[in-house]
Amino acid sequence: MSKTILVTGAGRGLGRTLAEQLSARGDKVIAHARTESALDGVPHEAKLVLDLAEPAAIADAVTGLGLDRLDGVIHNAGIAHIAPVADQTLEWWEQTLRINVTAPAELTRVLLPALRAARGHVVFVNSGAGIASGPKWSSYAASKHALKALADALRGEEQPNGVRVTSVYPSHFDTDMQRSVREQYDAEYDRSRATSPESIAKTITDLFHTPEDMVINELRIEPPNPLPIRARS
Template identity: 85%
Template sequence: MSKTILVTGAGRGLGRTLAEQLTARGDKVIAHARSESALDGVPHDRKLVFDLAEPAAIADAVAELGLERLDGVIHNAGVVHIGTVAEQSLEWWQQTLTINITAPAELTRALLPALRAARGHVVFVNSGAGISAGPKWSSYAASKHALRALADSLRAEEQPNGVRVTSVYPSHFATDMQRSVREQYDADYDPARATSPDSIAKTIVDLLNTPADMVVNELRIEPPNPLPIRARS
């Protein structure tokens, strides 16, 4: 049976791959991006255009969709700034926390009536940094630890309503963000030692198709032989 799934950050990378795989299996995709042009070439049934850096606009944007039922939302969009605590500016902190945690929380709140009506599924694309934080990851890891807390609270609150909640923790997969991280670290990057977006997307799509009598609360994903992030000597 066809489902309606909202994907944030659908304009590129994992989000675009998710939109492609969901559409290929017959689902209807509501594609989110910061601009309409970002969705050029992205398969979707409907679009949701707003900047996650401005979460005050989310409720009105969702209301315009007029959703009565929503089978799932995949919180995929995010930003990362690499630097020591001494280097992290106030602007970096504010942008990272707003986009990575405040916006997903507000979007989820706005979507909850439709998710409850469909007994839907909320998937948070987290990170290994949401489990443990290393040097130069402070703002990003803080936002991802907070995202884990949001997922845990939401899961406990919405169980009586039949809403399922999953946190996915992919590590070292081939995206523009991973390349950006390596560049900021001045570290080598080998996509052959990273998990492909296709594999991550397939795993998330499969999670959305789990039987109604079960839920995967958390899932960690790593490549078999990841290249450590170390600055070139």
């Protein structure tokens, strides 16, 4: 049966791949991006054009979609500033927490009536940094730890309403963000040792077709032989 699923950050990378795979399976995609032009070439039935750095605008934007039911939302959009704590500016901290935590919380809140009506599924694309932090990861890892807390709280609250919640922790997969992170670390990058976005996307899209008598609460994904992030000597 076709499902209607909202994907944030659908303009590029994993989000675009998710939209492509969901559409290929016959699902209806509501694609989110900051600009309409970012969605050029992205398959979608409807669009949500919105800057997640402005969470106060989310409620009005979602109201414009007129959703009575929603089978799922994939919180994929995110931002990362990689630097030591000494160099992490207040602006970086506030921007990271707004986009990575506050916006998913507010978007979920606004979508909950439609998700409850469909007994839908909320998927948070987290990160290995949401499990363990390290040097230069402070603001990003803090936001991803907070995202885990949001998911855990939501799961307990919405179980009686039939809404399923999954946190996905991908690590070292081939995206622009991963390459940018390694550039900021002055570290080597080898895409042959990273998981492909197609593999990550398939794993996530499969979550929406799991049997109704089960839920996958957390899912960790790693390549078989990941290349550690280390500065070149």
